[in-house]
Amino acid sequence: MTSCSARSSSHSITLTSAPGKVLVVGGYLVLDRNYSGLVVGTDASLYAAVQEQTFELSDFTDGASKSIPILVVSPQFQSAWWNYAFDTESSKLAQRRSADQDTNGFVQVVLEVTLGLVNYQSPEALQRLLARSEGQTSAAGLKIVLSADNDFYSQRETLARAGLNLSSESLKRLPRMCETGTTLKGVHKTGLGSSAAMVTSLVACILVHFNIISVSHLQPGKRLDSEHVRSLQLIHNIAQYAHCLAQGKVGSGFDISAAVYGTHVYRRFSPAVLKEAMDEGRNIADIAHAVLPSNPGWNSDVEVVTIPPRFILRLADVDVGSNTPSMVKKVLYWQEAHQDAARALWNSLDTANNQIRELWGKLVSNYENDCLEYNQAIDWCSVHKCSDWKNGCSNASNSTVALLCKLVDGIKQVRALQRKLGDNAGVPIEPPEQTKLLDACLEVPGVCMAAVPGAGGYDAIFCVTLGQDSSAAVESLWSSWKAMSVGPLLANQASSGVCVIDSTVYPEIMAYF
Numbered sequence: 001m002t003s004c005s006a007r008s009s010s011h012s013i014t015l016t017s018a019p020g021k022v023l024v025v026g027g028y029l030v031l032d033r034n035y036s037g038l039v040v041g042t043d044a045s046l047y048a049a050v051q052e053q054t055f056e057l058s059d060f061t062d063g064a065s066k067s068i069p070i071l072v073v074s075p076q077f078q079s080a081w082w083n084y085a086f087d088t089e090s091s092k093l094a095q096r097r098s099a100d101q102d103t104n105g106f107v108q109v110v111l112e113v114t115l116g117l118v119n120y121q122s123p124e125a126l127q128r129l130l131a132r133s134e135g136q137t138s139a140a141g142l143k144i145v146l147s148a149d150n151d152f153y154s155q156r157e158t159l160a161r162a163g164l165n166l167s168s169e170s171l172k173r174l175p176r177m178c179e180t181g182t183t184l185k186g187v188h189k190t191g192l193g194s195s196a197a198m199v200t201s202l203v204a205c206i207l208v209h210f211n212i213i214s215v216s217h218l219q220p221g222k223r224l225d226s227e228h229v230r231s232l233q234l235i236h237n238i239a240q241y242a243h244c245l246a247q248g249k250v251g252s253g254f255d256i257s258a259a260v261y262g263t264h265v266y267r268r269f270s271p272a273v274l275k276e277a278m279d280e281g282r283n284i285a286d287i288a289h290a291v292l293p294s295n296p297g298w299n300s301d302v303e304v305v306t307i308p309p310r311f312i313l314r315l316a317d318v319d320v321g322s323n324t325p326s327m328v329k330k331v332l333y334w335q336e337a338h339q340d341a342a343r344a345l346w347n348s349l350d351t352a353n354n355q356i357r358e359l360w361g362k363l364v365s366n367y368e369n370d371c372l373e374y375n376q377a378i379d380w381c382s383v384h385k386c387s388d389w390k391n392g393c394s395n396a397s398n399s400t401v402a403l404l405c406k407l408v409d410g411i412k413q414v415r416a417l418q419r420k421l422g423d424n425a426g427v428p429i430e431p432p433e434q435t436k437l438l439d440a441c442l443e444v445p446g447v448c449m450a451a452v453p454g455a456g457g458y459d460a461i462f463c464v465t466l467g468q469d470s471s472a473a474v475e476s477l478w479s480s481w482k483a484m485s486v487g488p489l490l491a492n493q494a495s496s497g498v499c500v501i502d503s504t505v506y507p508e509i510m511a512y513f
């Protein structure tokens with residue numbers, strides 16, 4: 001079944017992207033505002049593109065005359081198109097047709113909230129669209145295309161269908177943003193946070209398209225003055241709110257924060273800021289007030305972090321899978337039942353987590369102070385196992401080597417505490433199968449960090465290597481690993497968050513307009 005017809009249009013296309021996330025350290029702690037987490041943004045992104053088009057009204061039957069038709073497509077998935085009508089009088093969004101009566105709660109909530117705010121703040125933007133409607137049979141509306149880099153979804157089946165093995169080399173041969181061959185409900189996700197990145201990208205796309213935010217505020221690398229900061233805060237607040245509403249709960253929000261700001265240390269916001277806006281009886285004024293950048297209730301902290309030069313983040317999904325909400329529930333249950341022990345463990349974990357980011361900071365300073373010495377240290381360590389770094393380095397006084405040794409000890413300490421938390425709460429945060437794999441990764445020359453990200457479990461692992469050779473060696477370990485199927489992702493770390501991009505760079509997306 002195909003979606004309703006839209007007439008091709010010469011109107012401009014607004015395209016935005018938002019990165020995926022890896023919670024390197026801070027899982028569980030980040031749920032509590034007294035603690036923070038180090039989250040790294042990825043160079044795999046989720047894209048949202050919007051263009052004004054004209055639609056046949058018959059595809060939006062019973063649409064009110066003050067309604068704007070909206071067609072959303074996510075062409076990488078089967079049956080992934082949804083028709084909506086946004087009523088500018090009530091600011092309500094109604095779903096019209098879709099394939100197999102499918103719904104997409106995240107898309108629907110983002111559209112209702114963001115268009116509702118546009119309508120509240122700048123009603124003329126939507127009235128301009130209504131005024132363009134051509135008469136009884138057609139109406140001006142929005143076509144939205146959503147697309148994701150391949151890493152967000154497991155490519156195991158696509159590779160198998162193409163007769164390719166599970167490796168980076170094979171992944172590089174797949175077309176960008178390729179079809180998954182399945183539905184959104186059936187797809188296997190890799191843990192990069194597709195809903196948060198999609199929500200953030202779509203919120204930004206609509207705000208930019210209707211000039212609520214200036215395009216210049218979302219150019220990568222240009223986000224220093226207060227206007228830019230306010231624009232990012234607005235996207236952040238709306239995206240956090242829409243994500244919470246779609247999920248039916250207020251989570252820690254680190255995934256949205258990563259999608260907005262990229263790599264940083266995150267301290268969560270107090271949920272009270274969203275209380276009225278989450279209530280059933282909410283109105284658009286409550287929502288507009290809640291998401292204001294100047295609302296002091298938004299007390300989350302974003303401390304920008306630089307990843308030490310020449311570090312390479314490598315990710316793999318482990319084809320077993322864990323249920324994060326149920327793990328969180330059990331951990332919080334144990335925390336509640338053993339408050340003193342939990343506080344002590346949370347504090348130890350926090351100290352170990354903070355040490356990781358302090359060491360990253362010191363490594364960056366070393367690079368800035370003496371990049372020659374830094375590079376010599378990385379060159380040497382990249383071809384030796386971390387267990388040999390302490391004794392083997394001829395230049396033992398090189399402080400970069402000393403910091404790298406501390407980093408290895410630091411991540412081992414974090415892992416030991418995560419295992420302790422898992423044992424206490426009866427949750428496999430770093431299960432024995434993952435321990436074996438991670439220990440083996442740390443035996444590969446040039447690997448300085450290896451752990452389970454986020455909630456842990458059987459979902460994924462990450463490694464930090466000091467060079468391409470080391471990355472290749474890690475990958476060959478993964479491909480030879482028999483106990484579990486370890487699938488590499490292509491994504492590496494990235495520092496930038498949500499941004500506007502030139503649509504001509506992505507013909508794959510433009511092809512759907």
Ligand SMILES: Nc1ncnc2c1ncn2[C@@H]1O[C@H](COP(=O)(O)OP(=O)(O)O)[C@@H](O)[C@H]1O
Binds near residue numbers: 104147184189193
């Ligand atoms: N490419 C996409 N197109 C449309 N909707 C998407 C896309 N990716 C994610 N979503 C939305 O996000 C939901 C997945 O959210 P969730 O199960 O929380 O996974 P994740 O942990 O990756 O965020 C999907 O059911 C869909 O509503």
Ligand SMILES: C[C@@](O)(CCOP(=O)(O)OP(=O)(O)O)CC(=O)O
Binds near residue numbers: 031191192253324455
């Ligand atoms: C436990 C947590 O603190 C971190 C979970 O991080 P993941 O990266 O594992 O998240 P999912 O992609 O939702 O599985 C819960 C939270 O903060 O939401």
